[in-house]
Amino acid sequence: MADYLNLxxxxxxxxxxxxxxxxxxxxxNWVKRAKCTLQNRRPPPWLQPYRDLRRLFGKEVVLAHTAxxxxxxxxxxxxxTAVLAASIIPFILAEIPFAAMADAIVLVGTLALGRFFLALxxxxxxxxxxxxxxxxxxxxxxxxxxxxxxxxxxLAMLASSTNLSTVVGFFLEQPLALRPSLLFGLLALxxxxxxxxxxxxxxxxATHLELTMIHEAxxxxxxxxxxxxxxxxxxxxxxxxxxxxxxxFLPWGISRTLDPASVGIAVLALTAKxxxxxxxxxxxxxxxxxxxxFRVPTFLAVAFTLSLIGMLSFIMLEGH
Amino acid sequence: MTAYADLPLIEQLIRTFAALILVSxxxxxxxxxxxxxxxxxxxxxxxxxxxxxxxxxxxxxxHLYISAVLSLVLKxxxxxxxxxxxxxxxxxxxxxxxxxxxxLTLMAxxxxxxxxxxxxxxxxxxxxxxxxxxxxxxxxxxxxSLLMLITRRKAITQVVAFMSLENGxxxxxxxxxxxxPMVVELGIAFDVLIAAVIFGVFFFHIRDSIETLDVDxxxxxxxxxx
Numbered sequence: 001m002a003d004y005l006n007l008x009x010x011x012x013x014x015x016x017x018x019x020x021x022x023x024x025x026x027x028x029n030w031v032k033r034a035k036c037t038l039q040n041r042r043p044p045p046w047l048q049p050y051r052d053l054r055r056l057f058g059k060e061v062v063l064a065h066t067a068x069x070x071x072x073x074x075x076x077x078x079x080x081t082a083v084l085a086a087s088i089i090p091f092i093l094a095e096i097p098f099a100a101m102a103d104a105i106v107l108v109g110t111l112a113l114g115r116f117f118l119a120l121x122x123x124x125x126x127x128x129x130x131x132x133x134x135x136x137x138x139x140x141x142x143x144x145x146x147x148x149x150x151x152x153x154x155l156a157m158l159a160s161s162t163n164l165s166t167v168v169g170f171f172l173e174q175p176l177a178l179r180p181s182l183l184f185g186l187l188a189l190x191x192x193x194x195x196x197x198x199x200x201x202x203x204x205x206a207t208h209l210e211l212t213m214i215h216e217a218x219x220x221x222x223x224x225x226x227x228x229x230x231x232x233x234x235x236x237x238x239x240x241x242x243x244x245x246x247x248x249f250l251p252w253g254i255s256r257t258l259d260p261a262s263v264g265i266a267v268l269a270l271t272a273k274x275x276x277x278x279x280x281x282x283x284x285x286x287x288x289x290x291x292x293x294f295r296v297p298t299f300l301a302v303a304f305t306l307s308l309i310g311m312l313s314f315i316m317l318e319g320h
Numbered sequence: 321m322t323a324y325a326d327l328p329l330i331e332q333l334i335r336t337f338a339a340l341i342l343v344s345x346x347x348x349x350x351x352x353x354x355x356x357x358x359x360x361x362x363x364x365x366x367x368x369x370x371x372x373x374x375x376x377x378x379x380x381x382x383h384l385y386i387s388a389v390l391s392l393v394l395k396x397x398x399x400x401x402x403x404x405x406x407x408x409x410x411x412x413x414x415x416x417x418x419x420x421x422x423x424l425t426l427m428a429x430x431x432x433x434x435x436x437x438x439x440x441x442x443x444x445x446x447x448x449x450x451x452x453x454x455x456x457x458x459x460x461x462x463x464x465s466l467l468m469l470i471t472r473r474k475a476i477t478q479v480v481a482f483m484s485l486e487n488g489x490x491x492x493x494x495x496x497x498x499x500x501p502m503v504v505e506l507g508i509a510f511d512v513l514i515a516a517v518i519f520g521v522f523f524f525h526i527r528d529s530i531e532t533l534d535v536d537x538x539x540x541x542x543x544x545x546x
Binding site: 176179298306315318 | 456
């Protein structure tokens with residue numbers, strides 16, 4: 001384990017968090033670009049999301065008459081929880097001091113807190129779209145969270161710890177093995193990630209004009225810097241799930257020391273892994289049609305069943 | 321827990337296939353469409369035959385290869401083909417057979433798996449063979465098939481459930497005792513084959529007498545219209 005009183009460790013963890021927050025829009029744009037290329041459309045420039053954010057930050061905020069202070073503080077809380085979540089997952093360095101303070105369950109809780117305020121903000125103005133969006137978000141969250149927690153518990157039972165750094169270290173230390181529990185855990189986490197980040201079979205991130213939208217319905221009333229923070233938070237959330245998936249299930253390459261060479265390898269490995277995952281996500285979004293809203297609970301039930309089978313097969317088949 | 325990682329790859333593969341068969345039985349339980357249920361059943365047969373071949377390779381028992389080929393031909397190819405052909409002739413291939421309370425049914429299936437695991441713990445103590453961990457999965461397969469039998473209404477999906485139950489018994493034989501004697505196995509394979517054909521004939525009879533394959537209609541007694 002890393003020395004938690006080491007100043008360099010703390011600085012490295014902070015730098016890693018800043019880097020995470022900085023590249024999150026780039027990852028979202030990479031998925032968008034891959035999708036555009038697959039669909040024979042002209043992709044947006046690499047820096048487009050940063051320009052969008054700068055433009056939104058420069059704009060004036062227009063508030064509805066009925067908006068209360070909850071509406072005004074919600075973007076900061078949503079963004080803050082996303083940054084907090086980003087800081088506690090192993091990104092380039094596996095052993096970060098933040099991981100000792102906040103484990104995987106805190107991560108799920110942090111994301112839930114952000115979602116709670118997002119849903120409150122959707123309800124606050126009192127438009128019908130916002131209310132619909134909040135109601136849908138909470139319905140699906142209630143189904144997605146148990147599945148996510150099951151995956152976390154499976155990993156925790158495997159590594160005998162809920163500390164994400166320990167889990168990653170455990171996978172790096174033991175020989176490569178074909179584990180059914182990890183196979184199903186990975187599938188379940190992918191399904192949960194798709195649902196939670198509002199990607200295509202569940203929600204369409206590219207439209208504001210659908211009756212079945214979930215995320216966009218809640219932030220429809222936001223303008224200016226509030227909207228920028230909300231958009232940024234959702235890009236962060238996508239990056240969080242992507243990094244969580246690749247680093248927990250395919251942790252090879254992640255750096256366990258502050259040595260420049262291993263950090264360099266970690267950056268390269270992570271870039272490659274995220275590029276592949278983003279391309280796969282774009283491919284899936286191109287091939288799959290958006291499902292009916294009432295089919296989403298079935299989709300999440302599949303995720304829950306997979307995570308449950310993952311946990312059961314860990315207990316039944318890997319109990320050595 | 322590092323002991324699992326030290327197992328040979330083939331034993332890890334056997335366990336992974338056992339878990340995949342468990343997933344296929346959950347998938348079968350949740351399928352509402354007749355054609356999808358038959359397809360999942362075919363996949364289950366395929367996985368079962370692959371698992372049998374792996375066990376045969378691992379244990380070096382040649383008769384298990386014959387079982388694997390038998391179950392591939394019968395359960396993954398012939399019976400699904402027969403069922404699809406019959407349901408096409410009956411015009412019910414794309415019909416829905418709604419699962420009664422899908423959420424509760426899946427929860428019940430999860431509970432059954434835990435129950436089976438607990439029941440099998442003493443059995444595991446007796447034996448040292450590599451597949452002893454999968455005995456619980458095979459029992460769970462039987463139980464989940466029984467659950468599917470009681471939560472379905474259409475005769476054709478009940479037959480799929482019944483065949484899947486037989487898959488579970490076969491799986492139990494492979495995992496617990498490394499297969500049954502060849503005579504028994506051939507007899508069962510033949511039985512299943514004949515059962516599939518007879519069920520096919522019965523579908524037509526049921527439809528002719530009550531004009532539907534919904535067997536709930538059979539539980540009501542009433543005079544024939546005259």
